[in-house]
Amino acid sequence: MKAQFGRAVRVVDDANRPAFMKARGVPQDLASCHTAIIDGMTFEGHVPIADMKRALATHPKGVTGLAVVGMPMGSPGMEMPGMKAQAYDVIAFGLSGRRVFARH
Template identity: 50%
Template sequence: MNDRQILIGRYIKKLAVYIVAIASIVLLVATTDAQAANLPEATVYRDPACTCCGGWIEHLQAKGFPVKNVPTADMFAFKQKHGVTDDLASCHTAIIDGYVVEGHVPSDDIKQLLAQKPDINGIAVPGMPVGTPGMEMGNKKDSFAVVAFDKQGRTKVFNQYSF
């Protein structure tokens, strides 16, 4: 082989590596989009005057959830109807694939809930802990728990975040 053939061979090998890399990236993006497209719609019920709910809605949308935003005047009655007790309550309530999702629950916990499909009513982040999705305040973060609850009002920790 002469020098020109060696250079052409090296060029072809590099080109093949670039093509494989680009194809891998395209496949990864297509898979991520397909997974996001399979997420169920989150119907978020919130007080029309609340501003932090918008931050949580944006968090869900950024993680691939389609969101329907429903301003609701009587959130207290809505929460009662869906089994959200006072000790579980936050500012907004979502219904996602039949589950109640109360408050600033991280999207990964919602995805875990949807994957596991436990026999519960839903999950909640009671109150409005600083640092949860929609409640970001710089580097400040409160420790918090995501609580699972059933129709009888029993609760247990679904996930724990400690900072």
């Protein structure tokens, strides 16, 4: 399938998601509801597209992915009219450990 921005997209409903996420280096406590792999980087959960673009453009040393834990209200896909957005962090993870990549 061809995506809007010229990238090929393949959707996989993996019956063994925990093993898949472990193979991608996603720490168990950062696991969420879905995973995207773009240009070798792993994005777990409701990571804002602007943060994904920044990570892909800068390739921070030692970072293999970004994650948003859970489904915070106000994160991409979780916007609800009349509901107050929750504060949440985007966590960078990888060979250099983990750190806050962005706060929303």
